[in-house]
Amino acid sequence: MATREQIVASVRQAFPEGVRAVDGGDIQTFVVDRALLPRLGRHLKDEPSLDFKLLSDVCGVDFPGRAERFEAVYHLYSVQHGHRIRLKVPLREDDPVVPSVIGVWKAADWFEREAFDLLGIRFEGHPNLKRILCHMSFQGHALRKDYDPGQRWLLREGEQDEPVWARQAQEDDDHFETQVLNLGPSHPATHGTLRTVVRLDGEVITQAEVEIGYLHRCFEKMSERHTWNQVIPYTDRLNYCSPMINGVGYCLAVEQLAGIEAPPRAQTIRLILSELSRVMDHLVCIGANLNDLGAMTPFLYMYEAREEIYSVLEACAGGRLTISYARVGGLANDVPADFVESVRWLLQRIPRLVNDMEKLITGNRIFRDRTEGVGRISGEEALDWGWTGPCLRGSGVAYDVRKAHPYLGYETYDFKVPISTTGDTYGRYLVRVEEIRQSLSLIEQALGRLQPGPIIADEHHLVLPPKEQVYTEMEALIWHFKLIMEGGKVPAGEVYGFTEGANGELGFYVISDGGGKPYRIKVRPPCFAVFQAYPHMLIGQMVADSVAILGSMNVIAGELDR
Amino acid sequence: MARPVMSIRPDSGAGEAAARQPDGSQVFLTTKLDALLDMARKNSLWPFPFGTACCAIEFMSVMMSHYDLSRFGAEVVRFSPRQSDLLLVAGTVTDKMAPVMVRIYEQMAEPKYVISMGACACTGGFYRAYHVVQGIDEFIPVDVYVPGCPPTPEALLRGVVHLQEMIQRGETHYQRMAAAARAAARGGADGNS
Numbered sequence: 001m002a003t004r005e006q007i008v009a010s011v012r013q014a015f016p017e018g019v020r021a022v023d024g025g026d027i028q029t030f031v032v033d034r035a036l037l038p039r040l041g042r043h044l045k046d047e048p049s050l051d052f053k054l055l056s057d058v059c060g061v062d063f064p065g066r067a068e069r070f071e072a073v074y075h076l077y078s079v080q081h082g083h084r085i086r087l088k089v090p091l092r093e094d095d096p097v098v099p100s101v102i103g104v105w106k107a108a109d110w111f112e113r114e115a116f117d118l119l120g121i122r123f124e125g126h127p128n129l130k131r132i133l134c135h136m137s138f139q140g141h142a143l144r145k146d147y148d149p150g151q152r153w154l155l156r157e158g159e160q161d162e163p164v165w166a167r168q169a170q171e172d173d174d175h176f177e178t179q180v181l182n183l184g185p186s187h188p189a190t191h192g193t194l195r196t197v198v199r200l201d202g203e204v205i206t207q208a209e210v211e212i213g214y215l216h217r218c219f220e221k222m223s224e225r226h227t228w229n230q231v232i233p234y235t236d237r238l239n240y241c242s243p244m245i246n247g248v249g250y251c252l253a254v255e256q257l258a259g260i261e262a263p264p265r266a267q268t269i270r271l272i273l274s275e276l277s278r279v280m281d282h283l284v285c286i287g288a289n290l291n292d293l294g295a296m297t298p299f300l301y302m303y304e305a306r307e308e309i310y311s312v313l314e315a316c317a318g319g320r321l322t323i324s325y326a327r328v329g330g331l332a333n334d335v336p337a338d339f340v341e342s343v344r345w346l347l348q349r350i351p352r353l354v355n356d357m358e359k360l361i362t363g364n365r366i367f368r369d370r371t372e373g374v375g376r377i378s379g380e381e382a383l384d385w386g387w388t389g390p391c392l393r394g395s396g397v398a399y400d401v402r403k404a405h406p407y408l409g410y411e412t413y414d415f416k417v418p419i420s421t422t423g424d425t426y427g428r429y430l431v432r433v434e435e436i437r438q439s440l441s442l443i444e445q446a447l448g449r450l451q452p453g454p455i456i457a458d459e460h461h462l463v464l465p466p467k468e469q470v471y472t473e474m475e476a477l478i479w480h481f482k483l484i485m486e487g488g489k490v491p492a493g494e495v496y497g498f499t500e501g502a503n504g505e506l507g508f509y510v511i512s513d514g515g516g517k518p519y520r521i522k523v524r525p526p527c528f529a530v531f532q533a534y535p536h537m538l539i540g541q542m543v544a545d546s547v548a549i550l551g552s553m554n555v556i557a558g559e560l561d562r
Numbered sequence: 563m564a565r566p567v568m569s570i571r572p573d574s575g576a577g578e579a580a581a582r583q584p585d586g587s588q589v590f591l592t593t594k595l596d597a598l599l600d601m602a603r604k605n606s607l608w609p610f611p612f613g614t615a616c617c618a619i620e621f622m623s624v625m626m627s628h629y630d631l632s633r634f635g636a637e638v639v640r641f642s643p644r645q646s647d648l649l650l651v652a653g654t655v656t657d658k659m660a661p662v663m664v665r666i667y668e669q670m671a672e673p674k675y676v677i678s679m680g681a682c683a684c685t686g687g688f689y690r691a692y693h694v695v696q697g698i699d700e701f702i703p704v705d706v707y708v709p710g711c712p713p714t715p716e717a718l719l720r721g722v723v724h725l726q727e728m729i730q731r732g733e734t735h736y737q738r739m740a741a742a743a744r745a746a747a748r749g750g751a752d753g754n755s
Contacts (some may be wrong), residue, residue, distance in 0.1 A: 218691035240616035
């Protein structure tokens with residue numbers, strides 16, 4: 001790991017002008033002249049001592065008051081060295097153009113389209129720069145500060161977007177007409193609202209394009225209009241298969257910005273419930289993947305385990321699925337008295353169901369024939385697409401945020417990061433199964449460390465006072481009123497908080513202007529980066545295998561489209 | 563509308579089609595054909611799960627063994643609108659998705675019913691935003707609204723049972739439209755509307 005000084009020195013040596021290093025901040029930041037961006041990107045990626053192979057995130061920020069109104073922000077990470085930087089490119093309102101870095105990192109593809117869609121920043125040289133989340137009849141750019149959040153635009157039947165090639169007839173080598181097939185957005189195997197258009201030559205896919213945005217619920221715009229704590233229910237609905245992880249990731253980012261820390265008991269409970277959520281997420285992913293391949297039984301087994309976990313979450317937070325249990329500074333309330341017992345019971349119950357499922361599937365001839373060698377991707381390529389999480393580990397790159405940059409005290413636990421070297425659908429399945437076991441082991445260790453204590457930090461400017469004080473003490477009542485009406489004040493600044501979501505690195509790029517509401521929140525959804533490689537992986541595969549590959553990617557539309 | 567009352571003894575003879583009273587005497591059923599059909603329809607709803615978001619996960623819970631919607635005769639999930647009669651909209655519908663939903667609704671064969679599951683489908687929920695439909699009844703008629711974010715499986719089961727009761731009473735949107743059309747046709751034939 002190079003220190004900040006070493007990174008700055010290396011960049012300064014290669015680019016004496018046009019790149020300015022900013023002091024302070026959570027990670028090393030550079031303000032870059034836009035003309036230099038592709039060359040700088042190439043240098044950052046190829047220079048072995050820097051090795052920024054992973055483009056985590058690209059987003060835009062709108063500052064209407066500034067002379068240079070927009071900012072394109074890039075987050076880079078080196079898996080090899082474990083260091084991270086941020087690049088900022090200021091842009092004028094009358095000329096919001098920045099050269100595309102798609103030639104350096106393939107991952108830039110969809111992220112740049114998103115910034116174009118929501119902020120109107122144009123990326124010169126992008127081969128397919130069109131709207132990605134909003135529909136084609138949408139006018140304006142929704143994340144600009146002067147866009148009215150309630151302004152809708154109607155899309156009518158027949159105005160939907162079609163890939164240009166899908167409208168043109170094409171013949172194969174034997175002069176037969178090829179077929180264009182539309183899968184989704186309402187399709188039993190898409191698990192949510194994804195749409196794939198493929199061209200088939202016989203049963204082999206020769207062209208593919210994916211359209212997303214069918215579940216774009218405006219999370220980022222909504223979060224700018226709510227107080228810091230009110231954003232938490234929205235985070236639950238990002239990856240709705242494992243809501244707790246999102247809430248914890250968001251709270252950790254805000255806590256880092258506010259300079260507070262949750263008490264140890266809250267940290268441990270967060271860890272236990274996050275790992276339970278991870279188990280839950282993997283169970284649904286595996287079950288749904290198998291269901292698509294025709295194996296219904298394991299899905300029923302997996303769902304039984306899921307129901308058991310639901311009952312524990314319900315006892316803690318009152319909700320089954322969208323639990324909104326984390327708070328900035330800790331947790332909403334303490335766990336019930338029988339929490340440890342009921343989790344211990346889960347620790348006995350889930351492995352039995354997973355074992356049953358494994359007996360049916362892992363050695364199953366049909367399953368292996370359908371998945372081995374299907375949807376293969378090399379580790380290097382996966383990294384280039386911005387993959388993280390179980391999918392990247394399925395390709396042999398052992399990057400896990402919990403190990404590389406521990407939070408919630410993960411460094412003190414004994415767990416392994418499973419990888420598969422095959423990089424195919426079967427490998428991703430095996431990684432997920434092993435991760436379930438590792439998560440259960442983590443939970444077991446954490447249960448032993450659960451000590452009594454407070455569950456939320458004592459920070460009156462951000463954390464609601466206890467109800468009994470609100471009803472009896474004047475000062476508590478005033479704080480309660482201020483926190484509810486205005487929101488807790490978070491100091492001005494920016495933080496890129498990242499945690500290991502069930503699908504990979506879940507990033508929250510949080511900007512505060514010192515007010516009670518976030519100035520900008522950009523989520524880095526792990527499956528967004530994973531899914532953009534999907535159409536490219538489909539080329540040359542059989543159409544039936546597209547379902548197997550999609551299921552193994554665990555794309556959750558709520559997180560993908562936000 | 564008359565509810566048919568039946569008492570069929572399981573040990574009645576093979577050749578005897580008509581229902582018998584406990585004392586052995588035969589009875590006849592008098593009902594409307596519509597009522598009989600509605601009774602059949604309500605107990606064999608074939609849902610089309612138009613699942614878009616979080617509610618679809620809870621819908622899966624309802625289908626699985628723990629809650630088991632098949633107890634109410636509605637477990638035959640069909641992903642083709644041609645084969646289903648209950649459109650179950652589970653999750654947020656965005657402006658981009660709305661034309662798809664309308665097309666699926668129009669493709670469904672009649673009679674058809676709609677359950678709107680969850681706050682988003684009912685009203686847009688807490689997404690009062692630029693890309694979200696503020697309630698699917700902007701586009702298609704809804705018979706039963708199930709509130710919750712997401713609704714508990716019990717709530718959805720209650721919604722399905724409620725729809726069954728509505729079908730039996732002839733209160734669904736489709737049935738009311740059909741009744742109004744019949745009344746209009748009668749009125750036109752008699753000339754005294």
